Amino acid sequence: MSSRALADAPRRRVGCIDFTIIPLSEAVGAVVQLGITGVKTGTAIHFANAYNIALAEKDQDYREVLRRGDAVVSDGMSVVWAGRHLHSDVALAWTRVYGPDVMGGVLSASGAEGPRHYLLGGSRETLEALRLKIAQAWPDAVVVGAQSPSFGTWSPEELQARDEDIASSGATLVWVGLGTPKQDWEVRRLADSLPVTALAVGAAFDFLSGSKRQAPVWMQRSGLEWSYRLGREPRRLAKRYLWGNPTFVASVLRHHPKWKR
Numbered sequence: 001m002s003s004r005a006l007a008d009a010p011r012r013r014v015g016c017i018d019f020t021i022i023p024l025s026e027a028v029g030a031v032v033q034l035g036i037t038g039v040k041t042g043t044a045i046h047f048a049n050a051y052n053i054a055l056a057e058k059d060q061d062y063r064e065v066l067r068r069g070d071a072v073v074s075d076g077m078s079v080v081w082a083g084r085h086l087h088s089d090v091a092l093a094w095t096r097v098y099g100p101d102v103m104g105g106v107l108s109a110s111g112a113e114g115p116r117h118y119l120l121g122g123s124r125e126t127l128e129a130l131r132l133k134i135a136q137a138w139p140d141a142v143v144v145g146a147q148s149p150s151f152g153t154w155s156p157e158e159l160q161a162r163d164e165d166i167a168s169s170g171a172t173l174v175w176v177g178l179g180t181p182k183q184d185w186e187v188r189r190l191a192d193s194l195p196v197t198a199l200a201v202g203a204a205f206d207f208l209s210g211s212k213r214q215a216p217v218w219m220q221r222s223g224l225e226w227s228y229r230l231g232r233e234p235r236r237l238a239k240r241y242l243w244g245n246p247t248f249v250a251s252v253l254r255h256h257p258k259w260k261r
Contacts, residue, residue, distance in 0.1 A: 005030040006045070006071040012087040012094075014079050015053040015251035016063055020071040021083070021090045027073060027097045028105035034197045035106065035115020035173040042191030044069045045199045046184055047099040049076025050226075051240045054247035055181050057254075062181050065188050073097035075202065077223040078245075082252050098220075099201035100208055103175060107134060110141035116170050118196075119146040120162075120186070121177030122205040130209035145169035149178070163193050174198040177205035180240075 009022040022030070034043060046052070046069045056063035066072055074080050074097055084091040106115065117134075119127060127146050134141055145165060150158075166174060174196050176183045183200040190198040206212040213232070215225040226241050 006034075009071070010090055010093075012083060012090055013255060014074075014083045014086065015248060015255055016057050017048060017053050017066050017072060019048070019079065019083060020073050021087075021093050022071075022073065022097065023093055023095050024097050024101060024105075028102055028109065031102060031106050031173070031197065031199070032109045032115060035110070035117075036113055038114075038172050039195055039197055042194055043197040044071075044187045044191035045197065046072045046187065047075035047097065047102070047199070047201055048072050048079065049074075050078045050248035051076075051244040052180060052184070053079070053251050054244040057247060057251040059181075062184070065181075065184050068188060069184075070191070073102075075099055077221070077225070078248065081223070086252075086256055099199075100204040100214070102199070103201050103204045104208060106173070107138040107141045110138065112140065112142070114142070115173045117141060117143045118166055118169055118171035118174045119143065119177075119205070120149065120166075120174055121179075121183065122148055122209075122211075124148045126205055126209050126211045129211055130205050133209050144171050159189070163190075166190070166196065167194055171196055175204070176200050177202065 005022060005026050006020060009020045011018045011020055046066055048066060052066065056066055074083065074094065077096055080094055080096050083094045119130060122130065127148050131143060131146060134143055147162060147165065174190055176187050176198055178186055180202060183202070187198040187200040190196060203212065207214045215229065219225050226245070230237050230241050
């Protein structure tokens, strides 16, 4: 799979965001190639779902961050369903490109020739568990560095030290799991600062490390994953779903008025 696959893939709008339409297997292959061949200028890849669209609808600066992305793929089933209905010309190719699935697929395809992985995000315990999981499940994957950033706002000195650590590690892929929307801002910043491919993969660190349980596959496929996660973490995720889901629907209707008829 050519690393041009993401850049050449068609784009279609759902709500206020333009999504890159590419099947999961092709997305994995494209990221692997980006990680092996490297990039001359930084590449930002975002994984967006209904909540990302809701946030972008209300925050113009965040919307511009996603619109500047080199690829924005469909992390949630509600985005996939809306996109298929709105854009029948690409419906067959429009599949869920879920952050944990992409990260797991890329790690599985990794070897001595690359990619070279850097992990940014999560608690120290989660990072340790994730590195152990990678060593056990994907022993050929080369992890060249990891960092659990402090909470809050980072100083210019902290960001410079981070960039220097990533650059000196020789990383070609930087997996960013800092939570939405913070990780999208950081992916954009990294791509503007370093010749790496940075990917905002959400809860992938928690799920792949085993720190948190994923919803059963049938719930993921039926679009009910949000209810599973809300049930397990109601206080943390209440806004994401109880505010985010209706705002997502409103955004789709606003930007695609034919759905009002």
